[in-house]
Amino acid sequence: xxxxxxxxxxxxxxxRAFINITRDxxxxxxxxxxxxxxxxVNAMHISASVFINDNESGLHEDFETxxxxxxxxxxxxxxxxxxxxxxxxxxxxxxxxxxxREVVVAITDGALDFGPWEQxxxxxxxxxxxxxxxxxxxxx
Amino acid sequence: xxxxxxxxxxxxxxxRAFINITRDxxxxxxxxxxxxxxxxVNAMHISASVFINDNESGLHEDFETxxxxxxxxxxxxxxxxxxxxxxxxxxxxxxxxxxxREVVVAITDGALDFGPWEQxxxxxxxxxxxxxxxxxxxxx
Amino acid sequence: xxxxxxxxxxxxxxxRAFINITRDxxxxxxxxxxxxxxxxVNAMHISASVFINDNESGLHEDFETxxxxxxxxxxxxxxxxxxxxxxxxxxxxxxxxxxxREVVVAITDGALDFGPWEQxxxxxxxxxxxxxxxxxxxxx
Numbered sequence: 005x006x007x008x009x010x011x012x013x014x015x016x017x018x019x020r021a022f023i024n025i026t027r028d029x030x031x032x033x034x035x036x037x038x039x040x041x042x043x044x045v046n047a048m049h050i051s052a053s054v055f056i057n058d059n060e061s062g063l064h065e066d067f068e069t070x071x072x073x074x075x076x077x078x079x080x081x082x083x084x085x086x087x088x089x090x091x092x093x094x095x096x097x098x099x100x101x102x103x104x105r106e107v108v109v110a111i112t113d114g115a116l117d118f119g120p121w122e123q124x125x126x127x128x129x130x131x132x133x134x135x136x137x138x139x140x141x142x143x144x
Numbered sequence: 145x146x147x148x149x150x151x152x153x154x155x156x157x158x159x160r161a162f163i164n165i166t167r168d169x170x171x172x173x174x175x176x177x178x179x180x181x182x183x184x185v186n187a188m189h190i191s192a193s194v195f196i197n198d199n200e201s202g203l204h205e206d207f208e209t210x211x212x213x214x215x216x217x218x219x220x221x222x223x224x225x226x227x228x229x230x231x232x233x234x235x236x237x238x239x240x241x242x243x244x245r246e247v248v249v250a251i252t253d254g255a256l257d258f259g260p261w262e263q264x265x266x267x268x269x270x271x272x273x274x275x276x277x278x279x280x281x282x283x284x
Numbered sequence: 285x286x287x288x289x290x291x292x293x294x295x296x297x298x299x300r301a302f303i304n305i306t307r308d309x310x311x312x313x314x315x316x317x318x319x320x321x322x323x324x325v326n327a328m329h330i331s332a333s334v335f336i337n338d339n340e341s342g343l344h345e346d347f348e349t350x351x352x353x354x355x356x357x358x359x360x361x362x363x364x365x366x367x368x369x370x371x372x373x374x375x376x377x378x379x380x381x382x383x384x385r386e387v388v389v390a391i392t393d394g395a396l397d398f399g400p401w402e403q404x405x406x407x408x409x410x411x412x413x414x415x416x417x418x419x420x421x422x423x424x
Contacts, residue, residue, distance in 0.1 A: 005145055005285055005424045007320040009392050040147040041282055042184060044322060044388050048399025050337045056245050057190045057237055062224035066234050067241070069224075074214055074354055084342035084349075094346050097337055101347070101383060103241060105336050108184050108248055108388055110280035112149050117278060119188025138397060140390035142321060142423065143282065144145045145285055180287040181422055182324060196385050197330045197377055202364035206374050207381070209364075214354055243381060248324050248388055250420035252289050257418060259328025283422065284285045 008036035008141040011048070016131030019077075022064045023126040025054075025137065029109070030116055032139045039114045041143010045124060046106035048136040051096035053103035053127035071099045071129075096129035103127050111143055148176035148281040151188070156271030159217075162204045163266040165194075165277065169249070170256055172279045179254045181283015185264060186246035188276040191236035193243035193267035211239045211269075236269035243267050251283055288316035288421040291328070296411030299357075302344045303406040305334075305417065309389070310396055312419045319394045321423010325404060326386035328416040331376035333383035333407035351379045351409075376409035383407050391423055 010032045012025060025045070033043055045054045057063065075098040080086045083094030107124060110117035126137055150172045152165060165185070173183055185194045197203065215238040220226045223234030247264060250257035266277055290312045292305060305325070313323055325334045337343065355378040360366045363374030387404060390397035406417055 005320075007423075009320075009390065009397070040145075040149075042182070042280065042322070044390055046388075046390070048402065050399070050401050055241065057241065058225075060225060060229070062226075062228035063234060063237055065224040066238065070215055070238050075350055084345040085338075085340060086342075088342035089340070094343060097343055098346065098350050101335065101337065104244065104384065106388060108186075108246060110149065110184055110186070110278055112280070117149070117280065119190075119276060119278075121190050122188065136399060138390055138399075140322065140392070140397065143147075180285075180289075182322070182420065195381065197381065198365075200365060200369070202366075202368035203374060203377055205364040206378065210355055210378050244384065248326075248386060250289065250324055250326070250418055252420070257289070257420065259330075259416060259418075261330050262328065283287075 005142060005144060006036055006038050008032060010139045012137040013134055014126060015134045016128045019131050021128045021131055024059055024123055025126050026124045029124050029139055033111055033141055036141040038111050038141050038143035041111045043109050043111055044140045046138050048138050051093050051100055051130035052135055053100045054107055054137060055103050055127055056107050056122050056124055058121050059123040075099050093130040099129040145282060145284060146176055146178050148172060150279045152277040153274055154266060155274045156268045159271050161268040161271055164199055164263055165266050166264045169264050169279055173251055173281055176281040178251050178281050178283035181251045183249050183251055184280045186278050188278050191233050191240055191270035192275055193240045194247055194277060195243050195267055196247050196262050196264055198261050199263040215239050233270040239269040285422060285424060286316055286318050288312060290419045292417040293414055294406060295414045296408045299411050301408040301411055304339055304403055305406050306404045309404050309419055313391055313421055316421040318391050318421050318423035321391045323389050323391055324420045326418050328418050331373050331380055331410035332415055333380045334387055334417060335383050335407055336387050336402050336404055338401050339403040355379050373410040379409040
C-alpha cells in the first residue's frame with residue numbers, strides 16, 4: 005500500500021472565506037503514485053470545513069446567507085461558548101458542523117474520480133490566522 | 145489490495161426524491177471480493193446526496209419538510225446563484241450540503257458492517273435528468 | 285493490509301448527550317499496529333452521530349440549542365415519522381443528519397493525525413437505551 009501525507013496552510017484576510025483547493029489535492033494524488041485508492045481531505049481546525057460543491061461565486065454568497073440565517077455570528081453573547089471562553093467563534097463551530105469537516109474522494113487510474121462539476125473547497129469560518137488542511141492518500 | 149469501481153445512474157420523475165441503494169452497494173462489495181476494507185459511496189453531482197438513515201416514508205417526508213424550512217426552493221430569485229446563472233437549483237446545492245455528499249461504510253467478513261436499521265439512500269434535490277452515484281471499494 | 289474492528293456501546297441517562305470517545309479510537313488505532321492508513325468511526329444507529337469538534341461544555345450547549353431551533357423535538361406530532369410509527373424520535377433522525385453519521389481520520393506514524401483541538405464525539409439524540417459505535421481501522 006502506498007500513502008502520502010501533505011498539509012496546506014491558509015491565513016484568510018476575512019473572517020469567512022471559500023477557497024478552491026482542487027488543484028492541491030490533484031497534485032498530491034499524482035505525487036503519491038496511487039492508481040486506485042482514496043484520498044481524505046479534512047480541516048485540521050474545528051471552525052473550518054472541507055466540502056465539495058460548485059465553483060460559483062453566487063453560490064458561495066448563498067452558502068454565507070444560509071449559514072448566517074441558521075447560525076448567526078452576532079450577537080456573540082447568544083452562545084454559551086462565547087460567554088464561557090471570551091472567544092467569539094461559537095457560530096464558526098456550528099457552521100463547520102453543517103458544512104462538514106472532511107471529504108473522501110475515490111482515486112481511479114491515478115486521478116480524482118469526479119463528476120463533471122465537483123470541486124473541493126476549504127471553508128473558513130473564523131479566519132485571519134494560520135490554519136491547516138490535511139491531505140492523506142492511501143491505495144496502490 | 146483489491147478494488148472495484150461502479151456507477152449507478154438515476155433519472156427521477158420528480159425534482160426531489162429519496163431512493164434506497166443499499167442492495168446496489170451490497171452487490172458491488174460482494175463482487176469486489178473484499179473481506180475487510182471500506183466502501184465509499186458518493187453523489188457525483190453537486191445537487192444530490194448519499195446518506196444513511198431509516199427506510200421509512202414518513203421520515204422522508206420529514207426530511208423534505210425540514211429541508212424546505214431551512215433552504216426553501218422558492219422564490220427562486222432569493223438566491224444569488226439563481227440570479228447569476230438563470231438556473232433555479234441553488235436550494236438543491238444547499239440541501240445536498242446539509243444531507244451530505246458521501247458515506248464511507250466498513251466492510252467486515254465480505255459484507256457491509258451495518259447496525260440494525262442502517263440503509264443507504266440517494267437523495268435527489270434537482271432531478272428529472274440523468275445523474276450518477278459512484279461506488280468505490282478498497283480492501284483485501 | 286492490516287485491519288481492526290471494534291465496537292463501543294453506550295446507554296445514556298438522558299435523551300441527548302455528547303460523549304468524548306477520542307481515547308477509545310486512539311487505543312484501537314494503537315492496537316491495530318497500523319502506521320499509515322485511515323480509521324472510520326461511525327454511529328451504528330440512525331438517531332446518533334459521530335463528529336469531530338471542540339471538547340468544551342459551552343459549545344455542546346450551543347449545539348443543543350441550535351439543533352432544537354432547526355429540528356425541535358416537540359411537539360412530537362409535527363413529524364410524519366412519529367405519527368406513522370408511534371415513535372417520538374423523528375427529530376433525532378434529523379439532528380443526526382445535520383451533525384453527521386461518521387468521521388474518517390488519517391493515521392500517520394501509528395497515531396491519529398489531528399490538529400490541535402480535534403476531539404471525536406459520540407452524539408446521542410435518542411438515548412436511554414443501548415446503542416453502538418463502530419471503529420474500523422485499515423492500513424499498513
